Amino acid sequence: MRQKLMTAAAVAMMAASPALAELTIVDTSYRTGPYAANGIPFSDGYQDYFTLLNERDGGIGGEMINLVECETGYNTEKGVECYEATKNAGDGALVYQPLSTGITYQLIPKATADGIPLHTMGYGRTSAKNGEVFKWVFNYPANYWDGASHAITHILNENGGDISGRKIALVYHNSAYGKEPIRTLENLAEKHGFELTLLPVDHPGQEQKSQWLQIRREKPDNVIMWGWGVMNQVAIQEAVNIRFPMDQFIGIWWSGSENDVKPAGDRADGYKALTFHNLGDDYPVYADIQEHVVDTGKAAGAGDQVGTVLYNRGMYAAMLAAEAVKTAQEMHGVTAISAAQMRDGMENLEMTEEKMAALGLPNFGPEFKVSCENHGGNGFGAVSQWDAEAGEFTLITDYYQSDQEIIGKLVAEDSAQFAEENGIEPGC
Amino acid sequence: MFYREAGDFKTSYTDDSQTFPIKFDRYRYYVVLVLAFAVVPFVINDYWVNAVFLPFLIYSIAAIGLNILVGYCGQVSLGTGGFMAVGAYAVYKLMVAFPEVSIFFHVILAGGITAGVCVLFGLPSLRIKGFYLAVATLAAQFFLVWIFNRVGWFYNYSASGQINAPERTVFGVPVTGAETAPWAAYIFCLVFVVASAIIARNLTRGMAGRKWMAIRDMDIAAEIIGVNPLKAKLSAFAVSGFFVGLSGALFFAVYLGAVEVGEAFGINKSFLVLFMVIIGGLGSIFGSFAGAAFLVLLPVLLKNTLVGGLGWPTDLAAHLEFMIVGGLIIIFLIAEPHGLAQLWRVAKEKLRLWPFPH
Numbered sequence: 111m112r113q114k115l116m117t118a119a120a121v122a123m124m125a126a127s128p129a130l131a132e133l134t135i136v137d138t139s140y141r142t143g144p145y146a147a148n149g150i151p152f153s154d155g156y157q158d159y160f161t162l163l164n165e166r167d168g169g170i171g172g173e174m175i176n177l178v179e180c181e182t183g184y185n186t187e188k189g190v191e192c193y194e195a196t197k198n199a200g201d202g203a204l205v206y207q208p209l210s211t212g213i214t215y216q217l218i219p220k221a222t223a224d225g226i227p228l229h230t231m232g233y234g235r236t237s238a239k240n241g242e243v244f245k246w247v248f249n250y251p252a253n254y255w256d257g258a259s260h261a262i263t264h265i266l267n268e269n270g271g272d273i274s275g276r277k278i279a280l281v282y283h284n285s286a287y288g289k290e291p292i293r294t295l296e297n298l299a300e301k302h303g304f305e306l307t308l309l310p311v312d313h314p315g316q317e318q319k320s321q322w323l324q325i326r327r328e329k330p331d332n333v334i335m336w337g338w339g340v341m342n343q344v345a346i347q348e349a350v351n352i353r354f355p356m357d358q359f360i361g362i363w364w365s366g367s368e369n370d371v372k373p374a375g376d377r378a379d380g381y382k383a384l385t386f387h388n389l390g391d392d393y394p395v396y397a398d399i400q401e402h403v404v405d406t407g408k409a410a411g412a413g414d415q416v417g418t419v420l421y422n423r424g425m426y427a428a429m430l431a432a433e434a435v436k437t438a439q440e441m442h443g444v445t446a447i448s449a450a451q452m453r454d455g456m457e458n459l460e461m462t463e464e465k466m467a468a469l470g471l472p473n474f475g476p477e478f479k480v481s482c483e484n485h486g487g488n489g490f491g492a493v494s495q496w497d498a499e500a501g502e503f504t505l506i507t508d509y510y511q512s513d514q515e516i517i518g519k520l521v522a523e524d525s526a527q528f529a530e531e532n533g534i535e536p537g538c
Numbered sequence: 539m540f541y542r543e544a545g546d547f548k549t550s551y552t553d554d555s556q557t558f559p560i561k562f563d564r565y566r567y568y569v570v571l572v573l574a575f576a577v578v579p580f581v582i583n584d585y586w587v588n589a590v591f592l593p594f595l596i597y598s599i600a601a602i603g604l605n606i607l608v609g610y611c612g613q614v615s616l617g618t619g620g621f622m623a624v625g626a627y628a629v630y631k632l633m634v635a636f637p638e639v640s641i642f643f644h645v646i647l648a649g650g651i652t653a654g655v656c657v658l659f660g661l662p663s664l665r666i667k668g669f670y671l672a673v674a675t676l677a678a679q680f681f682l683v684w685i686f687n688r689v690g691w692f693y694n695y696s697a698s699g700q701i702n703a704p705e706r707t708v709f710g711v712p713v714t715g716a717e718t719a720p721w722a723a724y725i726f727c728l729v730f731v732v733a734s735a736i737i738a739r740n741l742t743r744g745m746a747g748r749k750w751m752a753i754r755d756m757d758i759a760a761e762i763i764g765v766n767p768l769k770a771k772l773s774a775f776a777v778s779g780f781f782v783g784l785s786g787a788l789f790f791a792v793y794l795g796a797v798e799v800g801e802a803f804g805i806n807k808s809f810l811v812l813f814m815v816i817i818g819g820l821g822s823i824f825g826s827f828a829g830a831a832f833l834v835l836l837p838v839l840l841k842n843t844l845v846g847g848l849g850w851p852t853d854l855a856a857h858l859e860f861m862i863v864g865g866l867i868i869i870f871l872i873a874e875p876h877g878l879a880q881l882w883r884v885a886k887e888k889l890r891l892w893p894f895p896h
Contacts, residue, residue, distance in 0.1 A: 141853030142860075150853075181841075181852035186794060186801060191589040191838065198585075215700050215796040219716035235698070284687060285798050286698035293697050310687075313800050411853075524697055531704060 132173040132446040133435065134200035135160060138182050138192050138208050141411070144314035145184040145339030147369045148420055150411055152209060153179070155424025157410035158403050162395075163432060165402040170435045171445040176200045182213060184339070189213035190220075197224060204435070204452040205229055207427055211287035219532075222246045227453040229434075231427045232257070232363055232386055236290055237524035239486025241457065242536040244525065248456050250430070250487035251478050252386040252512075254336075254362070255520060258291035259512035260384050260491040261334050261360045262298045267507075274303030279330035281321060281337065281345055284310035288336040291362075295334075297516050315341025322348040335361040342370035346378050356380035360493070366503060367419040371496045379498035382506075386491045387426045387475040389503050391417030395425075395470030419494075419503055426475060433469075434459045457482055476509045482538040486521075489514065540889040557739055574728055579721035587720040592793045593834045595727040596785050601814040601826035602738045603781025608812070609820035610742055611774035612754030613663050617656075617675035619807030620682030621779055623799050624652045625786025627692050630701045633714075633791065634694060641706035641713060645730065645787045652783020653776040655682075660775030664768060667757075679808055686799040700798050703791045714791045723792050730788060734781055739823050741777060750774050751821070782811075817870060819879025828878035836863055 139153035140146055160175045169175050178199045180192035189208060193216075197203050206221060206228050208214050214234035221228050222245065230238065230249045238247035266273055280295060282288030292308065299306045307330060309321040315337060322345075325333060333354065337345050342365045349359055357380040361370070366383020396417065403409050404416060415421040438447045438455025447455070460479040466472060476490035489512040494503040529536050546561045548554045558564040582591065600618060607613050628648035633641065659678040663671050686692050693701050705715030712718050713726040741747055749770040752760035761767055790797045797803075810833060818829020837859050844855035874881050888895075 139852065142856040146853075179852050181845075181856045183856065186796075186798070187593070190794065194585040194588045195842075211698075212700075212798050212801055215698065215702070215798075216794060219702075219795060223716035284800055286700045289697065289699045313804065531702070533705075 132176070132201060133170060134176045134178060134203050135431065136192075136196045136199065136203045136206055137177060137179045138189060138196075138206065138210075138213070139179055140182050140184045140209070142181065143183045143185070143339075144316075147343070148339055148364070148367060149184065149209065151367065151369070151415040151418050151420035152424035152427075154409070154411040154413070154415045155421035155426075156207065156428045157424075158399055158416070158421075159425045159428035159432070161403050161408050161410070162399050165406065165408065166398055170432055171439045173445045178203070182208070182210065184210050184212075186210075186212045186216050190216055193217055193220065197226060201446065202226070202449055204447070204449050205431055205456070207231065207431070209233070211235075211290070212285060215286055218244070218247055225453075226449045227456055229427070229431065229456065231423075231430065233287065236486075237521045237528060239484065239521050240525035240536075241480075241482050241485035242525075242538055243529045243534055244485060246453060248480065248485045250459070250480055250485065251461075251476055252363075252489050252491050253486050254290040255294040255517045256386075256486075256489035256491060256512035257362045257384050258294040258334075259298065259489075259517060260493070260510070261362075262295070262302065262304075263510065263513070264360065264382075264493050264507065265332050266302065276304045276332065277307065277328065277330040278304050278332045278334060279307040279309055279325055279328070281309045281311060281318075281325075281333060281335045283315060283337055283341055284312045287338065291334075291336060294517065294520060297520065298513065301513075301516065311337070311341055311345070314339060316344055318344050318348050322352055322354075325349075325354065326352045332358045332360065335359070335365045337361065337365045337370075342367075343373045346371055346381060347374045349381075350374045350377040357382060357495070360384065363423075363491070366494060366496075368501070368503070369418075369420075371498070372501075376498045378496055381496040383494050383496070383503065384491050385419070385494050385503075385505070387422060388473060389419055389422060389494060389505060391422075393471050393474065398470060429469060429471065430459070430461070433461065433465070456480060457485070489517065540892070541886050542890060557736075557743075571732070574732075575725070579725055582720050582724060584720050587724050588793070589838055590835060591724050592727055592788075594830055595724075595731045596788045596793055597811065597814060597830040597834055598731055598827050599734050599781050599788070600785035600811045601818060601830045602734055602823060603778045603783075603785065604811050605815045605818075605820065605822070605826045606738060606742065606750070606781070607774050607778035608815055609822065609825075610747060610754060611750035611771065611778075613660070613771060613774060614668065614672040615675040615778070616672050616805070616808045616812065617659060617678035617682070618782055618811040619803040619805060620679040621652050621656055621782040622786030622789060622807060623682055623686055623803035624655045625649060625783030626790035626797055626803065627686055627701065627799075628652065628783065629787035629791050630703065631692070631694075633704060633706055637704070637706070640708060641791065642708055642726075644706075645784060645791070648787035649780040649783040652786065653779040656775045656779025656782070657772050660772055660779075663771050663775065676805075676808075679805055683799050683803060686803075698798075700796055701790065702796045706791075714795065716795070718792070727788055727792055730784055734784065735823055735827075738777075738781065742821075742823070746770075746773060746777075754821075813867070817867060817877055819877030822877070822879035824882060825877050825879030828882065832878065833863075836866070 137156050140149035160177050164175055178196050180196050182189040182192050211233050214230045228247045232252055234249055236253040236255045238244040238249050295306055311318050361383040363384045371378040371381055434455040437459050438451045439445055442451045462477055466474050478487035490509040492505050492509045493507045495506045496503055540562050541560050558567050604618050607615050625648045628651040629644050632644040662674045693699055703714045705712050711722045713722050749765045752765050753770045814829035814833050819825025840859045844850045
């Protein structure tokens with residue numbers, strides 16, 4: 111039995127050698143399981159943007175993009191399998207965007223050893239912002255600790271700059287992902303004098319009755335949520351059920367997509383979520399996507415996600431990757447870049463308003479510049495609010511910066527600990 | 539033609555009681571060992587180790603451990619995931635606290651610690667049986683995962699609650715951490731698998747194993763003929779816990795390198811290992827291997843065939859994979875309720891008579 115399976119597996123592997131192309135980008139997506147509702151739009155956006163570049167521009171700098179998709183199911187074991195299976199695809203994968211904090215933690219040492227950059231956009235290990243320690247990991251333009259600070263700053267602004275004595279509850283996914291903001295929030299609680307309650311929700315997050323019962327009993331003034339997948343929908347529904355004021359309920363950017371609020375119906379109106387890029391489909395690039403990708407039947411998935419929050423985010427991630435490829439091509443003077451050159455491109459990436467406007471995405475994200483010391487951007491974010499009647503999230507604030515004083519200190523502490531544990535000599 | 543006893547003479551008691559009494563079987567076993575130790579390490583790469591061999595070897599140890607408890611001693615356990623977590627966190631704490639001691643001993647110690655925890659949760663088995671015991675071990679599963687999430691000491695107060703395996707070496711060769719060569723990780727696990735299988739095989743055909751089986755078949759009768767149920771049940775829990783702890787330690791330290799307890803050692807893991815044991819064959823060491831191979835290799839094979847070979851969309855392939863694996867499990871259990879091990883036994887019987895069955 112075993113031998114037979116092995117032989118069959120070997121045969122299948124032989125047959126599985128991918129088509130040769132110059133720039134290999136891997137999309138570790140999840141279209142199945144409890145996180146699929148959020149995984150699908152992100153992956154669609156990520157793939158569609160690269161398809162657009164292939165169809166409209168003939169790739170990047172004349173090199174076609176070979177997009178390899180691998181299903182992880184948000185599961186770390188499958189994530190590792192995907193990484194090993196795809197890292198040598200084509201001429202070698204250029205960058206990984208795992209879209210899972212758990213998989214990111216697995217891949218940080220592996221990708222560092224293999225010399226393949228990781229881009230964990232707005233997730234993953236926050237202290238990877240410190241490029242002196244995490245040479246191969248990037249988390250621009252914003253990270254979880256920025257997010258925690260954005261939420262608190264927003265509450266501060268709403269309450270005239272004084273939130274001492276306020277009760278704020280954090281409802282979080284009980285995993286590395288959900289635990290990330292706790293330390294920052296504790297520090298901010300000390301600084302601003304609010305009272306923090308922690309309410310963990312176990313994977314996958316369908317069962318939250320007791321957490322929301324506690325919220326109903328303790329009546330916190332604000333609830334902040336770090337949820338993903340089915341947990342978001344359940345939490346928003348529960349909040350509606352206990353009549354929690356939705357405008358006092360703020361989700362991280364991963365808890366603010368149409369899929370999360372729609373099941374709760376009209377009563378979810380006013381729910382707030384953070385974001386680090388703009389929303390909606392009122393951008394010139396969408397006309398191109400419609401013409402070159404959707405209308406030609408080349409759209410990823412069912413092609414029905416165009417313009418949703420997470421589709422935009424996937425597209426934004428792909429756009430940042432493509433811009434990094436361009437930067438690398440310019441720096442090294444070759445079009446078929448390697449993973450190491452991709453890393454240089456990411457480290458020297460600069461996003462300006464002119465650049466984004468030229469790409470058909472004017473005013474889509476904050477301006478930032480990556481450097482060797484700072485792999486995490488400048489930590490700008492904004493707050494969006496759900497309008498149930500119009501059926502869309504809209505920005506209600508400008509982009510503002512997180513509390514760099516507290517976050518800078520925490521990043522330095524955490525990355526120093528990592529460097530010490532792993533014997534890394536920090537430096538540029 | 540194969541598996542014939544004819545002409546295979548035994549001249550001593552040792553010969554007569556060896557593990558593989560039939561010559562052909564014995565040679566096959568040696569060939570597999572030689573292949574595994576001397577050929578495979580030279581031909582494998584990162585993909586084969588991390589996607590195929592490591593999970594197969596590590597789940598085999600877990601399946602052997604659970605098979606001793608469920609298959610040989612008849613005590614149903616749904617706590618395997620939790621006990622694997624004990625092994626993983628024990629080896630993590632040991633690795634960090636005593637970096638100068640070889641990881642080899644840490645893994646064994648982690649198995650010992652898990653054995654202790656397993657005995658503790660096995661105590662109710664003296665009073666309750668069957669489904670009720672399954673529920674008690676289910677409580678162990680949830681309790682252990684909860685405590686590893688809750689108590690900061692276990693994960694050294696790291697911000698994310700994750701544990702990460704630092705680099706550790708055996709004879710100067712790294713076996714954990716990112717710099718590990720594929721063959722080193724493979725050999726390290728293989729040594730534990732072979733040792734576990736040999737120990738388990740000899741335990742189960744000796745006095746301990748006979749006591750376990752007596753308890754499994756009818757505990758009151760066993761007690762009347764002089765088997766002490768306290769010792770028999772708790773020793774089964776201890777031995778089982780030891781192997782499950784080994785597998786948990788290797789799963790964390792060698793295979794994944796970073797672990798989040800809720801995701802890696804959740805209730806799904808308990809069911810997965812239990813399915814391996816049931817599909818492989820209760821009360822069979824070979825069955826543990828066969829079950830682990832079936833549930834580890836089949837999904838990878840299907841994925842490579844459907845996505846890599848046929849170029850189907852990944853989500854369709856992932857859904858089909860669930861359906862095919864599920865369907866095959868049902869077909870196997872209907873066609874052969876005693877698992878893959880029984881199929882193997884029947885095949886052997888047939889081969890003995892082949893090509894003249896009458």
